[in-house]
Amino acid sequence: MGMIVMSPSTQGFYEDLLSKCKDMTVLRSAAGIVQWDMETMMPPKGINLRSEQLGLLDLLSHKMLTDPAIAELLRAIESSPSFPDMDQVQRRNVRLIRKSYDEAVKLPEALVSGTAKQVTLSVGAWKRAKAAKDYSIFKPELAKTIELKKQAGDILMRVKGTSNRYDALIDSFEPNMTADRVTAVFSEMRDQLIQLMRKIEASEVKPDLSIVSRYIPMNVQRKISALVMQFIGFDTTSAAAGGRLDETVHPFSTGYYDDIRITTHYYENRFVSSFYSVMHEGGHALYEQGFPPEWMYQPVGSAASYGIHESQSRFVENIVGRSPECLRYLLPRIRKATGARLKGVGLKDFTLAANAVTPSKIRVEADEVTYGLHIIIRFEMERDLFADKLTVDELPQVWNEKYDKYLGVSIENDSEGVMQDTHWASGYFGYFPSYALGNIYSGMWLDRLEKDVPEWRQRIGRGDFAAVRDWLRQSVHSKANLYDPEELVQVITGQSLKVGPFMDYLNRKYGRLYGF
């Protein structure tokens, strides 16, 4: 049994700090419900009231976080002689609050509100420009948005002590990650992904995509979702259920601890879309549900990073969900639910169709192999933009060149090119890397899982996901936000972050499927 070695007063300060943190967390979780309601339930006329509600909740959260009392408590705790004797969780909590506080108070309010206004203009211009396929409509607003994000990056760089402004932006999504580290792993991954993609293109094995575009009515797809949720153990039906599944235009997951909600979208001619989106969002959901209950309302009881979150969704969706073993178990059940609609669809053909690789122009439609290339292109461009090596004028041309060079596709207009995503218009710079880091992390988890639970594939083939879920829970979920991502990788796998395991997994799987 550990002894609390903090002085009584430090202990009191710490408890006060956690109590304020609890209020912030509870308020944000309430705002999460209101946000979810907007996407799923709200009658259309409610939109103006809703934006008032969300704006106010955001303002109240921000006021709570920037309360001078928080600064005083932090200073008192950090300057206490017993601070170094606090346990790991306590120190992590203090550090995470310190980080949020510093970020919130150091950015001038004029910059924050100015950016919010500019983003509205910039998203508006992006929509118009995309519809008109005319980058020149978007360019001036994008330039202003980037300028403001550079200013924010310059300030945050000093607050966070990063060596450049883009690192400071990345850090908001992937704590302590740097553009240099990302460049190192992405460069290695880029060449290997291109090589693998070319091998697959050269293969004589061609997936029959008509299988996965057969018409499956929505109510049948809902049954498939129920199968998936039962398989992964995301409970939405029992008297102790801590989750929900709803339907929205774009799938997402949200919630906190005992109330985690995912959504999907049903396309009647593309049932694998919802099949895999339930797996993907379910992976996010299991992560959140796996945080230690005793860390509820504490900063440590949250996700380690966007990339670690994504490693969970991709693990469940791709590594498990697209594996031949998982499909061996689920396909007969899907076939049963769909009646005659999937008649004659065999496991081998279905597995191949579910793992079809096709270089494309659009990121959100990309497969497991080419997805990383879409991200790498964006990362390389963001990095150069923020290092003033690339201008807003040059973006479309550089984009098109990279798509040609890495993916071998020619972009015909900027709407399917540099303007395809909303991220830049919304000022989300530094976010894209997390998507591909999620894949790389998931490869590291797989490498470790193979050693810890060598028979995991056989178990999946029997419909037993519990061994994998327990491993993820114990190894990843239960550590929540105790470590920064790279440190977490080290703690779980005993190795530093590397691309090898993810590429080995891809090469093995696709080599087998495409016969090389």
Added chain:
Amino acid sequence: MGMIVMSPSTQGFYEDLLSKCKDMTVLRSAAGIVQWDMETMMPPKGINLRSEQLGLLDLLSHKMLTDPAIAELLRAIESSPSFPDMDQVQRRNVRLIRKSYDEAVKLPEALVSGTAKQVTLSVGAWKRAKAAKDYSIFKPELAKTIELKKQAGDILMRVKGTSNRYDALIDSFEPNMTADRVTAVFSEMRDQLIQLMRKIEASEVKPDLSIVSRYIPMNVQRKISALVMQFIGFDTTSAAAGGRLDETVHPFSTGYYDDIRITTHYYENRFVSSFYSVMHEGGHALYEQGFPPEWMYQPVGSAASYGIHESQSRFVENIVGRSPECLRYLLPRIRKATGARLKGVGLKDFTLAANAVTPSKIRVEADEVTYGLHIIIRFEMERDLFADKLTVDELPQVWNEKYDKYLGVSIENDSEGVMQDTHWASGYFGYFPSYALGNIYSGMWLDRLEKDVPEWRQRIGRGDFAAVRDWLRQSVHSKANLYDPEELVQVITGQSLKVGPFMDYLNRKYGRLYGF
């Protein structure tokens, strides 16, 4: 065009006050969404987090309301020489904020939190006592709850300047109403209701209740709900919809302005239950949707009282929905939706069954005639309790005597007697009168409607509810909280509050149905 005659500084204070009021309103509306979600959508495991969320939102609302800046603004405005020159809406807003503020700051926090804790104990004891049919389990906790409400009443009596403590409690639900006024109208109504009930009991006409207990599956009942909503004009489906219908154990309505939500409960062997609960809650919903848009976020843009709210739901449910004219229009459509299930059910029999009068022990199952008697019993007992003329020990006996005397039913145990409602356990004293006042108000509206739109019944018979809705909108809804209830009655009808119109309506309708 009116001129703003306030001095520039008073104008500024007033705008600041309204801006703070807007924040409170927006926050409370967000809490309303979170509360609604708890009743309709929340996964069961989320309950503890939810109670933290609602508790915090409540605390934040209370902090906003008791902000000393509000007191300063109120003082500055009220003491300004230009205060009397403010327009009616402005003065009403100031008065309503003053009232809320005074109530919120004058009740000691220890009393408020002590009452909240006591109510939890008292509701717990009530549940156990009700299950065990043993009032002695409930009695000590009820006594403590009443003691605390007496203390609150004593304080609020001084704050509000009422002549006794019970009036101060009534005022929270029915502003400016007094026990004396309620006694006057209720005594008159009591004798007349008993007389009418006896006439109906003596009639040879007996409704065939088997008609309304035919099995109607839930999905068919959902279609009936859609018919009802279309009939009354509660839009939940269009691209401009400002409402929703969901399913809960107990029907309720909630929401604010452009986002109003009602619920119902489907009993497969009692379809009229949901049929009329959608009308009832729809009546509440139309009221909220009819407040002037320009009063949004202002105190004046809210309900005048619980009783006025109830007058709207009962008007739609009873006066319109149970009228032969409405059923003439809706029954064929219901019959179509239910297929063979209502075969052979004629309009006359259905109307009679929908207007069956049966003295019963349970308030929530009561019909339009006997309902008032249930309320009057509760009111008389509350009034005597708070005047120290009745003790907690005597409650069951007095309850049973009154049920025997007014309704002619014998109460066999206290679970179906004094412990049937949760209101007293929850500390809601002064609330019951509003239910029956709602009926009395609705009679006053009817009296005026007959003069303004004499052909309203024929229109309803043709499925045209618009004339009634427009009348309610213009007469009642559009005045929102500009007047206290009795004043509102005077403004709308040109008469003071009286029982006559409601009793005339009942006597006419039931005389025709039961042949006397």
